Structures are given as C-alpha cells and as structure tokens.
Amino acid sequence: MAGREDTSADRLPERSQRALExxxxxxxxxxxxxxxxxxxxRLARRKLPKAVYGYVANGAEAMVARDxxxxxxxxxxxxxxxxxxxxxxxxxxxLFGKRYAAPFGxxxxxxxxxxxxxxxxxxxxxxREAGIPYALSANSITPLEEVAKSNPDSWFAxxxxxxxxxxxxxxxxxxxxxxxxxxxxxxxxxGSNRVNDKRAGYSMPLRPTPRLTWDGLTxxxxxxxxxxxxxLARGVPEISNLEAKGRIGIFSREVAVIAGHxxxxxxxxxxxRKLWRGKFVIKGLLSAEDARIARDLGADGVVVSNHGGRQLxxxxxxxxxxxxxxxxxxxxxxxxxxxxxxxxxxxKALALxxxxxxxxxPFLFAAAVAGEAGVQRAIGILSKEIDIDLALLGxxxxxxxxxxxxxxAMAPRRGV
Numbered sequence: 062m063a064g065r066e067d068t069s070a071d072r073l074p075e076r077s078q079r080a081l082e083x084x085x086x087x088x089x090x091x092x093x094x095x096x097x098x099x100x101x102x103r104l105a106r107r108k109l110p111k112a113v114y115g116y117v118a119n120g121a122e123a124m125v126a127r128d129x130x131x132x133x134x135x136x137x138x139x140x141x142x143x144x145x146x147x148x149x150x151x152x153x154x155x156l157f158g159k160r161y162a163a164p165f166g167x168x169x170x171x172x173x174x175x176x177x178x179x180x181x182x183x184x185x186x187x188x189r190e191a192g193i194p195y196a197l198s199a200n201s202i203t204p205l206e207e208v209a210k211s212n213p214d215s216w217f218a219x220x221x222x223x224x225x226x227x228x229x230x231x232x233x234x235x236x237x238x239x240x241x242x243x244x245x246x247x248x249x250x251x252g253s254n255r256v257n258d259k260r261a262g263y264s265m266p267l268r269p270t271p272r273l274t275w276d277g278l279t280x281x282x283x284x285x286x287x288x289x290x291x292x293l294a295r296g297v298p299e300i301s302n303l304e305a306k307g308r309i310g311i312f313s314r315e316v317a318v319i320a321g322h323x324x325x326x327x328x329x330x331x332x333x334r335k336l337w338r339g340k341f342v343i344k345g346l347l348s349a350e351d352a353r354i355a356r357d358l359g360a361d362g363v364v365v366s367n368h369g370g371r372q373l374x375x376x377x378x379x380x381x382x383x384x385x386x387x388x389x390x391x392x393x394x395x396x397x398x399x400x401x402x403x404x405x406x407x408x409k410a411l412a413l414x415x416x417x418x419x420x421x422x423p424f425l426f427a428a429a430v431a432g433e434a435g436v437q438r439a440i441g442i443l444s445k446e447i448d449i450d451l452a453l454l455g456x457x458x459x460x461x462x463x464x465x466x467x468x469x470a471m472a473p474r475r476g477v
Contacts, residue, residue: 092431092438097446098402098423101439105426109283110276113176115261117422120370121253126378127370130400133378137409138468142455150457152447156394156417157242157340157361159214162192163444164459165407167436168398168421169218169244169344171200172265174298175311177428178287179203184424185212187436191444196244196419199302202295202311209238216242218344220249220303223325225332230305232336241339244364245330248345250323253372267311283429327354334359342396347377349385355393362394362416369399369421380413384464387414404446408454411462 095101106114120127154164167188173180181203188195189212196216197208208215217240221228235243258264262273277284291298299308334341343355344364355363365386367376379397387395397410398419407418420443427435451458454466 092435095427095430095435095438095442097442098420098427098439101423101426101430101435105429108280109176109429110262110273110280112258112262112273112276113283116172116258116263117170117176117425119255119257119261120374121255121372122374124257124370125374126367126372126376127400130367130370130378130380131402133380134400134403134406134409136380136470137412138470139405139409139412139454139466140468141453145455147452147455147457150448150451152444152451152459154417154459156194159194161194163440163447164411164416165401165418165420165443165447166194166216167196167424168419169196169198169216169246170421170425171198172202172300172311173198173425173428174202174287174291175267176287176425177432178290179294179432180425180428181208182211183428183433184436185215187424187433187440188212189214190437191440193440194242196242197302199246200300201302202291202298202300204301205235205240206238209240213239215240216244216342217302218244218246220246221322221325221329221333222304223322223329225329227304228329228332229336232333234305236338242342243333243337243339244342244344245333246344247325247330248347248366248368248372249321250325251321253368253374255371265311287429327358330355330360331358342394344396346386347379347382349382349389352386352389352393352395356389356391360393362396363390364396364398364419365415366398366419380410383410383413383415390414404443404448404450407443407447408450408459408462409467411459412464412467414464 095104102118152163154161167184177183181197181201185195185208194214194216195212196218197205198218199220205217217235221231262276277288298311301308330343340361342362342364343360345366345368346352346363347365347367352363365379365383367379379399383397394416395414396417396419397415398421401407401418401420402423410418424436424439427439456462
C-alpha cells in the first residue's frame with residue numbers, strides 16, 4: 062500500500078510557511094541557499110567586516126563555554142515512537158498567558174544595529190509576523206519606544222542600575238512604552254574578557270583605527286548599507302535604553318562600562334518585582350539555588366543561560382543544569398538559550414525541562430544577510446525543523462516532549 066505523501070511543510074505555522082515560500086525579490090532568492098541556521102553565519106561572514114562578524118560569533122577568552130554549548134546537545138539522542146497519528150500536530154505554545162506559534166523566540170542581542178541596518182526593528186517585525194516573541198536588549202541603539210511600535214508584544218531585557226530612583230524611572234519608561242515582559246539580565250556584573258573581539262579589531266567604544274577602517278572599506282555592502290545608512294538615519298549611534306533618560310554614543314569612553322553593575326543584588330531584584338506590574342523574568346541563571354531564590358522572590362520566569370558563552374568561559378552549558386533548575390522552579394516558566402541551531406536542539410531542551418527557548422546569533426546573522434526577509438527565512442527554517450522532528454518523534458506538540466524521549470549518547474568505542 063502506498064504511503065501518504067509527506068505533508069510536513071503544510072504543518073508549519075501559516076505565517077512561517079508564507080515566509081519560506083515568499084522568495085520573489087532577488088535578495089530573497091539568494092536566501093534559498095540557507096538550508097539551516099548555520100548557513101546564515103556562513104553568508105554573513107562574507108558580507109560583514111571581520112571585526113563585526115567576530116563580535117557576534119565569538120565567545121569569551123578561549124571560547125570553551127561557547128563551544129561547549131553546542132557540544133552539550135550531542136550528549137543526547139532521541140527515542141522515536143512510530144505508527145502514531147500525528148496529523149493534528151501543532152507547535153503552538155502558551156507562555157506568560159499568551160499563545161505563540163512556536164516554542165522559541167528571538168533572544169536579546171546588544172548593538173544589533175551595528176551588525177545590520179535597523180536590525181532591532183527588523184527582528185521585531187519578523188517575530189510579530191511569525192507569531193513568536195522578540196526580546197530587545199537594553200544595550201541597543203534603537204529606542205525601546207520605536208521597537209514597541211514595530212512589535213507591541215516585544216519583551217524588554219534590561220541591564221539595570223542598582224539605584225532605586227533609576228530603577229523606578231526605568232520601569233516607568235518601559236511600562237509607558239507598552240512592554241508587558243521585563244527581563245532582568247543578571248549575569249553581567251562586570252564585562253568579560255573578550256580577547257577574540259579585540260584580536261578581530263572590535264571594541265567598545267568603537268575606535269576608527271586604520272585596521273578597522275580598512276575592514277569597513279573592504280566590505281562596501283556593510284559600509285554603505287548598514288554603517289552609512291545608520292548615520293544618515295540616526296546620526297552618531299547611541300546606546301538608548303539603559304536609563305530612563307540620556308544616551309551614550311558608541312564612540313564615547315563611557316560606553317565601555319555601561320552594562321556591568323557589580324553592586325546589583327537580590328535586594329534590587331526584589332524592588333523590581335515589587336514595582337513592576339507585568340511579567341518579571343530573570344535572565345542568566347545556571348544555579349538551581351538561584352532559581353529557588355527567584356521563585357521565592359515572585360519571578361514569573363527564569364532564563365537558563367551562560368550568555369552564549371560570552372561571560373565566564375568555564376561556565377556550564379544551560380543544557381547541563383536544566384533538569385535541576387526545573388525541579389526548583391515550581392510554577393515559574395523556565396526558558397533557555399545559548400547554542401540553539403536546530404529543531405532537535407529545541408526539543409532536547411524541552412525534554413530536559415524548558416518551557417521555551419530563545420535563539421540569538423542566527424537571527425542577527427540572518428538580518429545582516431537580508432534584513433527582515435532574512436529573519437523571516439530563519440524563523441521559517443527552524444519552525445519547519447521542529448514540525449518535522451515532532452512528527453518523527455511521534456508526538457503532537459511541544460507539551461508532549463518529555464525526558465522519556467532522551468537517552469544519553471554512548472561514549473565512542475576505542476579500537477580493539
């Protein structure tokens with residue numbers, strides 16, 4: 062008896078499917094060579110100056126944590142179930158009281174507009190079109206009010222000063238802009254040792270050295286399409302969302318120490334919880350004990366994250382600590398980021414206890430390649446992979462993916 066025709070593409074969220082099929086513009090047709098999220102890094106590397114590409118791709122110090130984030134997924138294999146009717150499967154996921162088209166969103170990434178023109182708005186609009194969340198980093202050039210207009214359901218990821226008066230004023234600004242989810246970034250008490258960025262020629266503040274100037278001149282597409290357009294549209298780029306008032310130019314010495322606050326503690330986080338009326342999420346946890354404290358404080362969720370391997374270079378991968386954090390989280394939502402590239406990666410995290418996943422670098426590279434169309438393409442690819450993987454696992458949706466689908470990979474056997 063002939064098998065049914067594979068209709069996996071038909072199972073995509075409708076908006077993601079449209080993004081995959083809409084390939085009429087020459088730039089969009091060029092995106093057809095991107096078959097998975099890793100391809101966007103390959104395409105972006107050709108277009109971006111070495112310094113800018115390195116800023117996105119690199120991790121701290123020897124990049125042990127960054128590479129281990131990817132290696133951790135290889136520790137697990139998946140057990141499939143067969144002869145199950147999965148024709149009604151759906152990726153839809155409820156988080157913080159809202160229904161999303163897929164179990165992933167776009168992670169916050171600082172200085173995105175240096176990498177791709179108007180990247181924050183491009184990613185926000187693409188997320189809105191696809192029905193997934195977008196988180197804006199406070200360490201961004203685009204004013205949060207502008208991004209809220211591009212996507213009213215965006216989240217805000219703060220680097221918050223510990224000054225109580227500044228906390229209150231910043232919360233007022235974020236609320237007035239219409240954000241409902243306030244995500245406090247807590248794993249940057251100090252800036253990390255980004256030696257690879259320095260070797261590539263990238264620094265904050267930006268310095269127009271002969272090396273960096275040559276790097277830009279030899280990448281005219283980025284120089285004209287991102288750097289020059291940004292200057293024409295916004296003037297000297299400024300970090301716009303760290304405080305309720307005031308901005309810091311990317312050429313200013315002040316920009317070197319803007320994010321880290323080594324005197325920020327749980328007391329300040331508790332004040333935010335007291336003052337903030339929306340959903341409060343704490344991002345950057347790797348400890349089950351910290352998850353317990355966050356739960357007792359009244360947080361609505363936590364993001365298990367090592368900042369994409371960009372902070373402590375010996376930090377564990379989020380995947381390694383997900384189960385123990387899940388046990389301590391109680392009713393809090395558990396999100397996870399760092400190193401996700403494939404649909405199977407997302408499902409492995411769900412099986413280990415995550416409710417939702419945030420993906421960063423690939424979407425920023427996609428914006429660098431083709432703006433909003435590139436991000437739509439990347440979202441469509443990841444959505445399609447998840448849909449296929451759900452069918453092959455024999456489950457109807459993300460909520461059906463539990464620890465029973467995982468087995469630890471066997472260590473490779475040595476020669477006889």
